[in-house]
Amino acid sequence: MHKPLIGAHVSISGHLHLAVERALSIGATTMQIFTKSNRSWFDKPLDLEEVSVFKKAVKAADLRGIMVHSSYLINIGAKEESTEKNSVKSLTLELERAEALDIPFLVLHPGSHTGAGTESCLKKIAHNLDIVLKKASGNTMILIETMAGQGTNVGSTFEEIKQILELTKNNHLLGVCFDTCHIFSAGYDISTDDGYDEVFKQFDKIIGLKHLKAFHLNDSKTEFNSHKDRHEELGKGNIPMTFFKRLMNDQRFAVVPKVLETPTDPDMELYKRELKLLRSLID
Ligand SMILES: [Zn+2]
Ligand SMILES: [Zn+2]
Numbered sequence: 001m002h003k004p005l006i007g008a009h010v011s012i013s014g015h016l017h018l019a020v021e022r023a024l025s026i027g028a029t030t031m032q033i034f035t036k037s038n039r040s041w042f043d044k045p046l047d048l049e050e051v052s053v054f055k056k057a058v059k060a061a062d063l064r065g066i067m068v069h070s071s072y073l074i075n076i077g078a079k080e081e082s083t084e085k086n087s088v089k090s091l092t093l094e095l096e097r098a099e100a101l102d103i104p105f106l107v108l109h110p111g112s113h114t115g116a117g118t119e120s121c122l123k124k125i126a127h128n129l130d131i132v133l134k135k136a137s138g139n140t141m142i143l144i145e146t147m148a149g150q151g152t153n154v155g156s157t158f159e160e161i162k163q164i165l166e167l168t169k170n171n172h173l174l175g176v177c178f179d180t181c182h183i184f185s186a187g188y189d190i191s192t193d194d195g196y197d198e199v200f201k202q203f204d205k206i207i208g209l210k211h212l213k214a215f216h217l218n219d220s221k222t223e224f225n226s227h228k229d230r231h232e233e234l235g236k237g238n239i240p241m242t243f244f245k246r247l248m249n250d251q252r253f254a255v256v257p258k259v260l261e262t263p264t265d266p267d268m269e270l271y272k273r274e275l276k277l278l279r280s281l282i283d
Helices: 018-025 048-061 081-100 118-134 158-167 180-186 193-206 241-249 269-280
Strands: 006-009 030-033 067-069 105-108 141-145 174-179 212-217 258-260
Touching (some): 006 269, 018 030, 018 048, 030 258, 067 081, 081 105, 081 118, 105 212, 118 141, 118 158, 141 158, 141 212, 158 174, 174 180, 180 212, 212 241, 258 269
Parallel strands (some): 006 030, 006 258, 030 067, 067 105, 105 141, 141 174, 174 212, 212 258
16 A cells, blocks of 8 residues: 655745655655745745755655645736746746756646636636746646635636646646645535535546646635635534545545645644544545
8 A cells, every 4th residue: 555645835944955854743745845935936046955955855754746836926827918927937947946856746826817807818827838848857747726716816617727738738747736625615515425526526527637646635714615715724614524534545546645735833733633633534
């Protein structure tokens, strides 16, 4: 049996490789990080020493399926040209950094149309993904995150995600990150047993389960179909633990990395407890 890949979004504060220590301290077998400030467009390049220390630490810790979350500023579907340009440049740098660090996945919020309409936004996203992926020089995949449908964000339906995947020519390095909170808020009812079967059936039919490369495991503070993105600690929100139990035991996703993302106390006791809880759900 495979060791389940579960972890959390951990801080790189101090130094990149300290994220690995933090992941180990909570009993994680995978992790998600930012490789730079999540509120800046650009950052100074990684130095070789930094890269090598990080890679050694990851290897020693045997962390697998690591994800980078790209900057929150990036909107490659933006209406404004300056935002679009900065976003493409910033995403290209994010990909280069992830490649340099040998990180397999880069998670991306697909974008928001800010009034320009969903269709043209999806086309723009695919066009810009082609520009970024043309420069790819490693195996790092960009994972489109499923969104809650807040504001003018696109990517809250399986159909929109499918369109992005299909419109992008260079799509062999594209996949999907399934955020449980966002999915529930977007109106996919994963709260019942039948709902569980139906939602993944729909995902498979429309997008294809083979494209599902990672999970964000978040409970939802807001009610079903709220279109709000409010994470909650597992078991405290509106998604029942029966969902997480089934997911943890679903053999289709046995080797798919799963990370917690709900902000936690600085000493990460909550993450530690949640990972323990997830492990206890495995039959
Ligand atoms: Zn995200
Ligand atoms: Zn979220």
